[in-house]
Amino acid sequence: MTKRETHPYTGTVKKLLWRSALAFAGTQAAVIGGLVATDAVKKSQRKKRTGFPRPGTYTSSVSDAVTTVYTYGADLYDAMIDEIDKAERHVFIQSYIWKDDETGRRFKDALGRAAERGVDVFVSYDGFANLVVRPRFYRFHPSVHVLRSPIFRPGIIFANPRSTGLDHRKILVVDDRVGFVGGYNIGAPYATEWRDTHLRIEGRSVWELRHAFISFWNNTRTSRHPELPDPGAGFWEPRLRSVSNAPAGMVFPIRGVYLAAINRATSHIFITTAYFIPDGQILDALTAASRRGVDVRVLVPEESNHVLSDWLSRGFYSELLDAGVTILLYENAMVHAKTATIDGKWTTVGTANIDRLSLSGNYEINMELYDDKLAADMERIFEVDSGNSRVLTPEEWQRRNVVARFAELVLVPLRPLL
Template structure:
């Protein structure tokens, strides 16, 4: 009897073991499900992606810093271009910083009534001090001198340098976020990325050059001098900016006569009013192209509409050539721009890498008729973010100058081939995919 009872108990125990296991598994699943949080999962995914981006960017920045220490400054090809007449205006292109700065300082020295100068970056170096000295001299002579520079763009510039402008010079250090209330309004995140000089409302300069010895000696950029009535539009743009963001007790009162010029149009992005005509200007001109599009830009991070326009132009037989720095001063921006190259190459667009130095130009010329020179990069910060200014010029003579400059810049470049680009290393592609989401912030 005892043996039978023991056998029955063992059988019951064997039967109960699976049931207990099932109950245990269900209990574990229920506890996991009770502790599950979709919010926590999404948060962890975001943290993982962000960490991967930070790690990738950190590695690239480290490599870039090591590369820059070993980098030697190289001379880059230049070309002398003559002044051209466009309507009632005379236009002169500059592709060399020293020549440009000499022309700007000469114009400052000849000022009789007013000098308006605006720069995103103003370095504490020889070039920076040269401009300050010349401006102070003219202010002492009674010329009204107005200066604007961006606070964020000059964060690394010593505070003492920014405070040492002559007291006779009217000065704005533009701040993107002027108050705590602006934090919740994205329109107030815009930086002042413009570069302008207007003397007496008669001579104006506009383009990509900031003020600094590095740019004069080592960077390849493009600037434009205008002499004639179109300069007043640049003056109006400066005055409007000053009177909006400058001291209320000291607005600029002088007003220049406005003119309609069918050959030279000014386009300025206005973040506060959410108007961004420069991007639309590019798209409209690209959509009209029949023969050629020669585009130079420091940071190629276009939005979908602009990229589609460029691809469509190439697919209908237009010779589309995009010149970018092969190694720019922002290595992360380089890698983000690389994520667009496959689409471009597959569409028949020529991607050309400028190998000599940092290419900082923001120019384009189309069909030997239409051109633009200005401050706007082809990225989202310039397209729908910062304050920017570009000139749109209808002139075959000026377009010919632009084409000659583009030909000089592309004499010795790295031209990408679709087959080679598609077979780049897997880790390079992975890095580009990790950084790709950052394109919406650049």
């Protein structure tokens, strides 16, 4: 047989591999279709869920900043709109989802009033996340500067992370005096039906949020958008700082911050996340912490608004439970918070979930805070949320049926995508 001749079985093997790949893809599609259809039926039969416990609002001081943690959307929105109405110089607002409903219009009207009295207003939102919103809703007051992240990013065809990241941040900065950041999007359902967490900062550390907004604006604006000045902070405060993912620069520090905190833990790790699809390092860090005696608890929605994410998350439960990690399933409402507190000292509140899209895909921002009082407040919030959750036991998990196990296995290759 010459060098250029092909082994007689090569063509047959290639055909078998190709057919196997197609068959597996078809099986995946069938499983996903079945899950989505079943979830749609369940949601259509489900009554509106609003009866979850409200952990409350907590205020403390971190260095010279006053921080407030909000856990109920209606309270948060009132505070945000009140600050917009008091704005004198500028308002920066960035939201992943901004619904055309009563709540969305309240914010839009408040920004219009601010612009009317001469305040410089800058708005940024994600075009893809708001495809279902009528475009005319985003016609703000003529003086408002609006930056929409593109609906379609050509880089997605080539899987280029520099140009595929969604704008998943949620930021409000008013007059460099007060800032807000966290998991809440803008919309009526989030005001009363979802459990989420947002952080308010008052004082010079608002610069952390201002810088994040301005950096995003200046790096993504077009020639018709004004450039914003971005002065340095003029101070150093390691106890309260922002950590921002910026795909265009291939900068993804939030993941590293989580890993460093988890690896330092000696007492307890309390994590709340809407979508939990950890990569290998984070999974290993959590299981290693549990095996060395750390009380590791992960609180996730029993049923989120994304059924595929739920099933991908379940694929990690066996390894977590085997390592002694406590899995808490939040009931009767969607928990959308992205928070963690460790050893009564370290806390993070922000926009990033523990999944690939957040940790190495989208534009995200988390605050990292070192303060005993704030950590104690976050532990109280976690305790209230735990009271509305059920513990998934190893025995219950082992009793799941064969169909569920098969679905988990088939979906494993999709983990890197979400």
